[in-house]
Amino acid sequence: xxxxxAQSPPAVVLNGRYQGEIQAVxxxxxxxxxxFACGKELPEVVLAYQTYGELNADSSNAILICHALSGNQHxxxxxxxxxxxxxxxxxxxxxxxAFDTNRFFVICSNVLGSCSGSSGPAxxxxxxxxxxxxxxxxxxxxxxxxxxxxxxxxxxxxxxxSVAGGSMGGMQVLQWASHxxxxxxxxxxxxxxxxxxxxxxxxxAVGREAITRDPYWHGGDYYDRTDKPDAGLAVARMVxxxxxxxxxSMHEKQFGDRLNRxxxxxxxxxxxxxxxxxxxxxxxxxxxxFPERFDANAYLYVTKAMDDFDLTQATGRxxxxxxxxxxxxxxxxxxxxxxxxxxxxxxxxxxxxNALGITVTYVDxxxxxxxxxxxxxxxxxxxxxxxxxxxxxxxxx
Amino acid sequence: xxxxxAQSPPAVVLNGRYQGEIQAVxxxxxxxxxxFACGKELPEVVLAYQTYGELNADSSNAILICHALSGNQHxxxxxxxxxxxxxxxxxxxxxxxAFDTNRFFVICSNVLGSCSGSSGPAxxxxxxxxxxxxxxxxxxxxxxxxxxxxxxxxxxxxxxxSVAGGSMGGMQVLQWASHxxxxxxxxxxxxxxxxxxxxxxxxxAVGREAITRDPYWHGGDYYDRTDKPDAGLAVARMVxxxxxxxxxSMHEKQFGDRLNRxxxxxxxxxxxxxxxxxxxxxxxxxxxxFPERFDANAYLYVTKAMDDFDLTQATGRxxxxxxxxxxxxxxxxxxxxxxxxxxxxxxxxxxxxNALGITVTYVDxxxxxxxxxxxxxxxxxxxxxxxxxxxxxxxxx
Numbered sequence: 001x002x003x004x005x006a007q008s009p010p011a012v013v014l015n016g017r018y019q020g021e022i023q024a025v026x027x028x029x030x031x032x033x034x035x036f037a038c039g040k041e042l043p044e045v046v047l048a049y050q051t052y053g054e055l056n057a058d059s060s061n062a063i064l065i066c067h068a069l070s071g072n073q074h075x076x077x078x079x080x081x082x083x084x085x086x087x088x089x090x091x092x093x094x095x096x097x098a099f100d101t102n103r104f105f106v107i108c109s110n111v112l113g114s115c116s117g118s119s120g121p122a123x124x125x126x127x128x129x130x131x132x133x134x135x136x137x138x139x140x141x142x143x144x145x146x147x148x149x150x151x152x153x154x155x156x157x158x159x160x161x162s163v164a165g166g167s168m169g170g171m172q173v174l175q176w177a178s179h180x181x182x183x184x185x186x187x188x189x190x191x192x193x194x195x196x197x198x199x200x201x202x203x204x205a206v207g208r209e210a211i212t213r214d215p216y217w218h219g220g221d222y223y224d225r226t227d228k229p230d231a232g233l234a235v236a237r238m239v240x241x242x243x244x245x246x247x248x249s250m251h252e253k254q255f256g257d258r259l260n261r262x263x264x265x266x267x268x269x270x271x272x273x274x275x276x277x278x279x280x281x282x283x284x285x286x287x288x289x290f291p292e293r294f295d296a297n298a299y300l301y302v303t304k305a306m307d308d309f310d311l312t313q314a315t316g317r318x319x320x321x322x323x324x325x326x327x328x329x330x331x332x333x334x335x336x337x338x339x340x341x342x343x344x345x346x347x348x349x350x351x352x353x354n355a356l357g358i359t360v361t362y363v364d365x366x367x368x369x370x371x372x373x374x375x376x377x378x379x380x381x382x383x384x385x386x387x388x389x390x391x392x393x394x395x396x397x
Numbered sequence: 398x399x400x401x402x403a404q405s406p407p408a409v410v411l412n413g414r415y416q417g418e419i420q421a422v423x424x425x426x427x428x429x430x431x432x433f434a435c436g437k438e439l440p441e442v443v444l445a446y447q448t449y450g451e452l453n454a455d456s457s458n459a460i461l462i463c464h465a466l467s468g469n470q471h472x473x474x475x476x477x478x479x480x481x482x483x484x485x486x487x488x489x490x491x492x493x494x495a496f497d498t499n500r501f502f503v504i505c506s507n508v509l510g511s512c513s514g515s516s517g518p519a520x521x522x523x524x525x526x527x528x529x530x531x532x533x534x535x536x537x538x539x540x541x542x543x544x545x546x547x548x549x550x551x552x553x554x555x556x557x558x559s560v561a562g563g564s565m566g567g568m569q570v571l572q573w574a575s576h577x578x579x580x581x582x583x584x585x586x587x588x589x590x591x592x593x594x595x596x597x598x599x600x601x602a603v604g605r606e607a608i609t610r611d612p613y614w615h616g617g618d619y620y621d622r623t624d625k626p627d628a629g630l631a632v633a634r635m636v637x638x639x640x641x642x643x644x645x646s647m648h649e650k651q652f653g654d655r656l657n658r659x660x661x662x663x664x665x666x667x668x669x670x671x672x673x674x675x676x677x678x679x680x681x682x683x684x685x686x687f688p689e690r691f692d693a694n695a696y697l698y699v700t701k702a703m704d705d706f707d708l709t710q711a712t713g714r715x716x717x718x719x720x721x722x723x724x725x726x727x728x729x730x731x732x733x734x735x736x737x738x739x740x741x742x743x744x745x746x747x748x749x750x751n752a753l754g755i756t757v758t759y760v761d762x763x764x765x766x767x768x769x770x771x772x773x774x775x776x777x778x779x780x781x782x783x784x785x786x787x788x789x790x791x792x793x794x
Contacts, residue, residue, distance in 0.1 A: 038664040121666060134666030198647035198676045199639065205677040206635045208669065209684065213628035215612055220666060231610035238603045239636060247596050247739075255595035267435040269518060269531030269617060272605065272697050277704065279595045280602040287606065300669050307674065339736070342644075 048117025445514025
């Protein structure tokens, strides 16, 4: 029962083109036992995934796409049975696009701990017949990747042509390169980091606080209740959305403009219930929609996985994480206006790779779109990715 | 009933020295009728204020200090009757300090709409005998300043030597200079802006959402209830605290460090209830303490006043706001790592003043402390402020 109602459609539409040319279908892989990094073992876990294009005869054209915090396995195409589901990277995956499904076999799976069909807190614990809620093991980026390795094994792929992803997807890319370099030709970490910074942790932590302080959260056991912690999840999402934008893009979107310049006479605090600025309307719209497609506990699990991610943990030196990855080719992308995953984090990564003599191409893409740029700059990214993949394919041939 | 409990004391103590050398006493000025910018008129309002030092014979040594969002009239000194009350600018106000109470008569009042004794939503509406809650008129920065004008009149001060303040305090300074330039010799806007940016509005808006979506907020009518919207207010405060810090200061404070590196075996989501990182502990501590001293509705009112502030509104040109202020001397301060009120906002202000030929001194202080720097850089600020005030006094003599 939100106290505030969005008055207008969102000022920014993400991924406007979602009527993909290709069809997308969910598939499910069940496997087990699966031992989590925390030591807990489950007899079986499930991964929901989709594939686009065809695997070639020698299985050399497979590209794994890794999704970000709120993403899922539906990266591209149209789902006939879920026509309102909006693929998050349809601009980059499809026939003739950057990840050209006429040439490549593209795979995307929902990460462990999330809520679009893969095992996570919102799924049923077979041992109890009830939702896992907080009894689900803590999930790490390493766990997400280990599950993806099982999926790639199942698909009969010895070596991926590439692993690509932005934000938390990029963390998975780095984990793949660090821990399974023999399974990759190339890695494409985009707008990401090898270790969450205090500021990144802080924003996630506030999101988690918004959820766990919602009285309807009930210690995570809200699945059988009428009232859900939707308000807390909405606030968490709004905090996130601010960090995905840039000051410049907010100005360009005229987010400082008032929806209603009538300051009228005799206004009281009752007027606080109506959004007054474009940016409020945008945040409200996106915050309120979010609980329709995302689970509050999953938000806790997945943000925690991001915060715990630290490839420098073993030795304190980032380069040490990639000592086994000397044969992996890296394409590192960042965006000039991304203040959540700022370019200097990518430069730190590039320096570490350089120190090992690893082949790395780095582009700091000039964009006003902030962190969202990895979703909103398909044209620039397509030029870079297409060139890079052509070069890779030529090198493989 | 917060779901999460802070496990350790805060990693940063703001305003560590709060045992001021001088004594502070609350005073109250009642006056009316008072007409708000929204058009609503109240028969009487009250301002809580404090003064430090002595007004000289010709009333030429008075300096008005304006507080920020969560501040109040207790800017300096020790309150015998409230020994735990912590003055927010004690580092800068007192004998021998930047605002030297041996030389100056320093005044600070609680802004209208706030909750430390001045009229606001948490006070009693005499007409009903109940708390105003959201029936209190919308408050603007202009209203805060008009009330301060009445206070200065009451104190018999024709012209202030200076008005100074950081953040929202700086907005009041700019409003004074724009609308009452004949009452000022100088103005010291610090880490502030003449118009809230979309990003500044966005962070405030999320804070308001956290409060108004708290089920215990009850449309603002929570004063007579047991459960208060403390959780929402705490989350709002945590969002604010992130924006007051800088990435660099978070690193220096080792806020990315784990409190507990034991990732143990068999961890589940139950562990989400314990803060894991220093930065979480800091945010939790400050978030949970905040409702003890601040009112949720007041947070709505005061942030709204900041978001509504726009000195460019009349003509779209900032310079037009200061056409009458050609005889006011400005000292503009910003801080290099302040990303919430970034230096370019102060530079915009300086350019507008330059365009009018107004005497302005601008210092972009090199600091790692982000927006909090105006509270945490007393030594650098003292050097600048002392010099500036000496020059002013010499000019007046």
